[in-house]
Amino acid sequence: MIRIAARNSQLSQVQVKVVSDYLNKLGYETEFIGVKTKADLFANEPLYKLGKGVFEKEVNEYVIRGLADLAVHSMKDLTSNLSEELDILATVKRDSPYDVLVSKKDVFDLDSGSIIGTSSIRRKNFMTFLRPDILVKDLRGNIDTRIKKYTSGEYEGIIIAEASILRLNLNINYFKLNPIDFTPEANQGIIAVVGKKNDESIRKLLSELHDQETFNEAIAERSTMEIVGGGCHSPFGVYFEQIDDRLLGIASFSNGKKKITVAIERKGNPKDVGHELGKLLLGEMKNENLIP
Template identity: 30%
Template sequence: MTVKFRLGTRGSPLALTQANMVRDALCARHGWPVDAVELVVVRTTGDRVQDRALAEIGGKALWTKELDRALLDREIDACVHSMKDVETFRPDAIAIAAMLPRADVRDRLIGAAEIAALPPAAVVGTSSPRRRAQLLRQRPDLRIVLFRGNVDTRLAKLAAGEADATLLAAAGLDRLGRDTIGYAIPTDAMLPAPAQGAVGIEVRAADAAARAIVAAIDDAVTHRCVLAERALLAALRADCHSPVAALASVAGTTLSLRAELLAEDGGAFVEGHAEGMIGEAIAAELAGDLLSRAPDRVRRLFGG
């Protein structure tokens, strides 16, 4: 291979680990030497601004806009994302070309063996509206404080006593070799964020060569599930202020989708489930059902 394939990534330890996973998969699939794929680190606004919640300063686009610019300006051929950090509506000129096999979708609690074991009025650090609402739904006595930053930053804040506990995605901890840290929360106790545990690769929509190169490493089941979860977000017109959880699964040709919408304080919620043949628009059906049954203070957090 005479020309290197340039793969854009954020510079956090987890982002680099995931970019290396994509590089290794591409090289293995195409028989390339490891140096055929060049990792290009792009610093994002989300990495620079750590003292405010994403919803206050621009939402998920803070993780993607600099990578989008580099991709569209042809500085890179593809870019790697944690799919749960990718905004629902993407530019038409950019396409999700592939996803790696999904990892553990669960959240992991660090600081106690389970949510019920947290001491009364415990302080829990998180920046996620979903995690905040789900915690308060189960434990209204908890005090939630803002935790931003990469995995090491948040673990350091916890070690420094800024909170009694925090929640991190099991997939990220596992990918960083931290699989012994914390306690995984079952999905029936805490449904994950849409697309949690999935790594996606985007290319320019018109770049047929890059699209074919990347599509060769696509995990079809992960792709179908994540697209269904993202379709639910689109139908709900959810934004970064909207506490929403969703998880899709595939059995044969049937796709099942579970979801939960919550008020910001967890004091009201609605949950539901839908399933159908792969390709059917079950996400829109489930969104309509959830919104029709949601209490007013949940419904008003959706619809854009």
């Protein structure tokens, strides 16, 4: 029996199913362990007030304490520094990395004064930069909760990850947002499987589930984030795509009034390429007096 810990949300359970179905096909039984995180306990607080690791810490503790064998996360929720006892054992092939606007109208067609919901400072600042005449209000809750608030008319639109819509197989009208305008959060669209660092048997078991190109993109993005600083409490986005042996990356920062976007295309170690992009963005931020 392989025990898999994750949040109790519908999206988390769908992500766990990807991993458990893979293990079931190999002949292993699995057990889901639902865990409440700090983000769940303080569901009405803005994310930036809760600090780092609010979606992951309690879930990973189950693995550290031996109460679960694996933890499954949206990789964008993982802090840049995992516990010394843990490691990312596999990254599932990436789903869409893009943000979307769930609305009847696209970004530039929204009426002036429209209310748009998001819990992300990054999305808020990018939207405010593009449409300063739009009102952006905080929106917390699981995906189904956020969509219900939109369909009930509380918001003219909400910004969420396209991957969540695809994974939940939702039938709802939305517009994909250009990654130059809305550069995604690092590792958006990636499912990460976390386990004990020294558990080579589990690592080997997950080898066919692991997608190396996705992992390379993830490491490059996380390396950029290390340089700039980031996460769901920061107005910073980064996205890498590996094409053949080259990494193409973009990174953006905005305070709502100004926005900087830089790009890179390189061969090489993903961590090094990510660091180079981070330094490039940081240099431009200094030039524009945008150091947070």
